[in-house]
Every structure is written in structure tokens, then in C-alpha cells.
Amino acid sequence: MILFFCKEGIKGWLNNESFHWYCEYMSKPAQQLITILVNGRPVQALSGQSVHAVLTAVGIRTLGTGPRQDRARGVFCGMGVCYECLVTVNGRPYQRACMLEVEEGMEIKIHAM
Numbered sequence: 001m002i003l004f005f006c007k008e009g010i011k012g013w014l015n016n017e018s019f020h021w022y023c024e025y026m027s028k029p030a031q032q033l034i035t036i037l038v039n040g041r042p043v044q045a046l047s048g049q050s051v052h053a054v055l056t057a058v059g060i061r062t063l064g065t066g067p068r069q070d071r072a073r074g075v076f077c078g079m080g081v082c083y084e085c086l087v088t089v090n091g092r093p094y095q096r097a098c099m100l101e102v103e104e105g106m107e108i109k110i111h112a113m
Helices: 016-026 051-057
Strands: 002-006 009-014 033-038 041-046 086-089 092-096 107-109
Touching: 033 051, 041 051
Parallel strands: 033 107
Antiparallel strands: 002 009, 033 041, 086 092, 086 107
16 A cells, blocks of 8 residues: 555555556546436536436436337446447437436437437
8 A cells, every 4th residue: 555646635545556547537627517408408417427327317217118119228237238228319329328428518319208
């Protein structure tokens, strides 16, 4: 364990392997409030959040339906493996909501709504 310094001053104790990651993480700029459009409705989000996190925060859980139209689909794994969270982003279909960070003015279309 070592005591280390970043631009912001002393950060604490870490082992050698996590030192560089921690300094990079702590040097990221603060999140800012941005506005995105979800099916034409303005929604507030924090920069750096995933599309999935924003949709969940505003209460949207269903993102589409399965092959049987009576079955709702939403985020299952949250890490890009299952492809259950597909949405259309800025006109590009089949984007994984759990893997995409929000950007100012982003337009998201949810097929279940």
C-alpha cells in the first residue's frame, strides 16, 4: 500500500495496480445536467449516465415487446450481452441502452411507448 497524490491532493491508500485507474477516475470532470428527448418528451439527465440509467430513473422499464407481442422487454443483464434493451437513438435503430452514454440533445425512441 502506498500514499498517493493526484492533481487534487492526497487521495488515500491504494495498492500499485489500482493507482493509475484511481487517479484517472478522480480527475474526471463533474457531471452536468443535460436534456435529452425520449419519444419527443424532454428528460433531464446527468452527463456520463447510460441511457438505461436515465430511462430507469424516470420510470421507464419496458423498452419493447418480444416475438410474442404480449411479452414486455426491458433491461436484463445491464452489460450489453442480452440485447433486451434495444432502442433507437438519433435515428439509429438497435442501440443497446445499457452500453450508450447520454449526450446533450440525444433523441431516444422507445418502441413500447
